[in-house]
Amino acid sequence: MSKRKASKYKIDRRLGVNLWGRPKSPFNKRPYGPGQHGQRRKKVSDYGLQLAAKQKLKGYYGSIGEKQFRKYYEEATRRKGDTSENLIELLERRLATVVYRSKFVPTVFAARQFVNHGHVLVNGKRVNVPSYKVQDGDVVQVDPKKKDMQLVFEGQESSERDLPDYIEVDSNDLKATFQRGPKLADVPYPTTMEPNLVIEYYSR
Structure with a gap:
């Protein structure tokens, strides 16, 4: 591991x-908490x-x-x-976050790696910087050549999170449009x- x-x-x-x-x-x-004293309350x-x-x-x-x-x-x-x-x-405007929120991959760690490897397009142009700031109206898309990756399938099937209403997702074309910057109450934190x-x- x-x-x-x-x-x-x-x-x-x-x-x-x-x-x-x-x-x-x-x-x-x-x-x-982990360790010998993890159950102690402090x-x-x-x-x-x-x-x-x-x-x-x-x-x-x-x-x-x-x-x-x-x-x-x-x-x-x-x-x-x-x-x-x-x-x-x-934080929600980070490209890696948008990829994760859109359920293109199963975890936020996978989202960062996915972007780093150049598998994501923003408005049709390849972007490989996880911290790239997504603007209102930007279209984030999985590279069509990478749509059949197992990682993408796992993301689509993940039940860990719901799609937020500030990102409009086309699951068939694996495209997401960032609609607006969210407030804390809008973000589906578990x-x-x-x-x-x-x-x-x-x-x-």
């Missing part, structure tokens, strides 16, 4: 949630709650690196409106996300 795949399965128990709503998540059978400080919220959000989007995640926070603060809502919108705590963490 690769290091990334192993960490993907450990993160649920470490954070104490079924982060992606997976039926096979180890958290479903062992809803406590009082968590405000800082601890903020850190956990940040780790949960970073992990959900494929374990985004700290440097890049901070850049999303900084851009969210520069924009008008609610900073926590801005942060969610920026567990509670608290971007307001993430903002508090970075603004300390």
Whole structure:
């Protein structure tokens, strides 16, 4: 098992949630932290709650690196409106996120790899940058030559998530049109996300 795949399965128990709503998540059978002292209950400080919220959000989007995640926070603060809502919108505009949301692949980790390998077109042009910012009206499409990949079939059959209403998906042609930037309430997270705590963490 690769290091990334192993960490993907450990993160649920470490954070104490079924982060992606997976039926096979180890958290479903062992809803406590890993290790000898995983079942002990500890009082968590405000800082601890903020850190956990940040780790949960970073992990959900494929374990985004700290440097890049901070850049999303900084851009969210520069924009008008609610900073926590801005942060969610920026994360949902990531090309890898749109590929995952559209059920073109089964996991967010697979989405990043799928984009990296050049299997995705945006408005007819190949884009291989997972963090590419998708704009309203952009059409994201699986390369027609890659439509028969097993990974794509698994994504289409996945029951882990629902299609959000801010992305219009044509499952036959494997095309998705990004309609608008979502609010937190629009995003179909399988567990509670608290971007307001993430903002508090970075603004300390």
